[in-house]
Amino acid sequence: MSDAWDPEDQAIARALGADQNAETEGADEQLVDSYREVLSHIPVAEVAPSTGLEDRVVAAALARRPASVPTLGAARDRRRRRARRIQMAVLAATIVAAAIVIGAIVHAGTAGSPAPKAHMSLATVHRDDIAALVRAPGTRTAVLGTLGRVALGRIGDGVVYQLGRTQPLSIGLVSDGGTTVIGPASPNGGTIAFVVDHPERVKAVELLRNGASVARGELTPG
Amino acid sequence: MPEDPPDRQWHRRLLGGDEAALREAFQHFSPAVLGLAYRILGSLTMAEDVVQDVFVRLWEQPERFDPQRGPLRSYLLAMTHSRAVERLRAEASQLRRIDAAGRQHGRGPQPDPTDALVMQETGAAVRRVLADLPEEQRAPIEMAYFGGLSYREVAVALAEPEGTVRYRIRAGMQKMRAALQAEEVAP
Numbered sequence: 285m286s287d288a289w290d291p292e293d294q295a296i297a298r299a300l301g302a303d304q305n306a307e308t309e310g311a312d313e314q315l316v317d318s319y320r321e322v323l324s325h326i327p328v329a330e331v332a333p334s335t336g337l338e339d340r341v342v343a344a345a346l347a348r349r350p351a352s353v354p355t356l357g358a359a360r361d362r363r364r365r366r367a368r369r370i371q372m373a374v375l376a377a378t379i380v381a382a383a384i385v386i387g388a389i390v391h392a393g394t395a396g397s398p399a400p401k402a403h404m405s406l407a408t409v410h411r412d413d414i415a416a417l418v419r420a421p422g423t424r425t426a427v428l429g430t431l432g433r434v435a436l437g438r439i440g441d442g443v444v445y446q447l448g449r450t451q452p453l454s455i456g457l458v459s460d461g462g463t464t465v466i467g468p469a470s471p472n473g474g475t476i477a478f479v480v481d482h483p484e485r486v487k488a489v490e491l492l493r494n495g496a497s498v499a500r501g502e503l504t505p506g
Numbered sequence: 507m508p509e510d511p512p513d514r515q516w517h518r519r520l521l522g523g524d525e526a527a528l529r530e531a532f533q534h535f536s537p538a539v540l541g542l543a544y545r546i547l548g549s550l551t552m553a554e555d556v557v558q559d560v561f562v563r564l565w566e567q568p569e570r571f572d573p574q575r576g577p578l579r580s581y582l583l584a585m586t587h588s589r590a591v592e593r594l595r596a597e598a599s600q601l602r603r604i605d606a607a608g609r610q611h612g613r614g615p616q617p618d619p620t621d622a623l624v625m626q627e628t629g630a631a632v633r634r635v636l637a638d639l640p641e642e643q644r645a646p647i648e649m650a651y652f653g654g655l656s657y658r659e660v661a662v663a664l665a666e667p668e669g670t671v672r673y674r675i676r677a678g679m680q681k682m683r684a685a686l687q688a689e690e691v692a693p
Contacts, residue, residue: 292676292680293672293676296675296676296679297657297672299584299679300647300650300651300675300679301587301588301591301650301651301654302650302655302656302657302660302675303656313575314575317575317576317580318576318683319679319683320576320580320581320583320584321576321577321580321686322632322679322682322683322686323580323583323584323587323651324577324579324580324583324584325632325633325682325686326632326633326636326648326651327633327636328538328541328542328545329541329545330537330538330540330541331537331540331541331544331550331553332537332540333536333537333540333554333557334550334554337536337554337557337558338529338532338533338536340558341532341557341558341561341562342525342528342529342532344558344562345528345561345562345565345566346525346565348562348565348566349523349565349566350523351523351524351525352522352523352524419550
């Protein structure tokens with residue numbers, strides 16, 4: 285093993301950012317680029333940016349260099365996002381109100397039991413909203429075997445996500461008082477949203493197909 | 507090196523000061539940029555700061571990206587890596603970084619807080635080769651790349667001679683590069 289640094293060593297160290305020494309001066313930039321491209325394919329879990337980060341970044345960028353191309357599209361996008369946020373808020377409020385009514389006709393274990401009441405929502409849940417829910421204080425999550433994941437927020441807003449193409453599924457919310465089964469429904473954009481009135485009672489979540497449990501995950505703090 | 511046509515379009519539009527191009531680039535690349543920054547820094551707040559730095563820089567100096575030299579994704583991730591490692595080195599002492607990298611060694615990829623795992627569709631060959639690399643080659647590459655360690659620091663963390671570390675990193679990186687090149691020329 286030689287101690288001499290050749291162009292390969294120099295390029296690799298530069299691409300890795302591990303070149304704190306003078307050995308990499310004069311590295312072949314084309315070779316460095318090729319190793320940077322290699323590194324760009326090393327698997328890293330992608331993370332959805334939080335709501336508002338895009339607007340913050342764009343505002344900071346425009347403060348440095350104003351846009352010179354009319355941004356009708358961007359303005360339209362902003363309006364759409366704002367409208368979507370409002371729609372989501374209205375939808376959430378509607379769902380919560382509906383849950384109170386629908387809960388009465390949803391199976392909820394034996395009468396007087398502490399099993400929570402719940403129902404599904406037809407809303408498509410965007411990836412950003414899932415990320416925000418997962419990050420929110422008090423949210424608990426679980427892995428549902430290989431079928432997907434579930435996140436349940438402190439106020440009872442839940443979503444099963446990362447579902448592939450699958451037949452309609454029911455969701456079982458497991459509590460000490462029994463299992464509240466809702467659905468079935470087909471995933472919408474890989475997600476099934478639901479609302480539960482007493483999320484703190486839900487210990488685990490099950491996915492059921494044709495009445496049989498196909499996956500189960502114990503909820504744990506995210 | 508194959509060129510991704512949207513990269514050239516983004517480049518032209520960014521040069522022209524098109525805000526919508528910045529937003530599109532952000533929407534397309536920010537999950538990967540944020541994921542890498544978070545993996546290195548372990549803090550979402552700091553990682554989001556890096557994301558802001560990267561995209562502001564892209565907007566402010568779009569001429570620094572040359573589509574002929576490689577894809578926009580690898581340009582942004584290289585900048586992300588550089589910024590994140592700078593912050594990591596500023597935040598943590600050398601000893602703490604070596605210790606952290608040593609403890610992380612062997613644990614493999616860390617989970618992200620959102621569980622929103624979306625892997626790249628391209629570069630599968632690199633990932634296969636990385637997964638198949640012997641531990642003695644994979645570990646120092648990951649420690650240098652994700653831990654922000656120099657070869658000397660990796661050597662300290664692994665209690666190996668620096669020359670051995672350099673040799674192993676080189677061997678692993680060359681295998682991944684060969685795999686990527688083979689994938690790029692494949693029909």
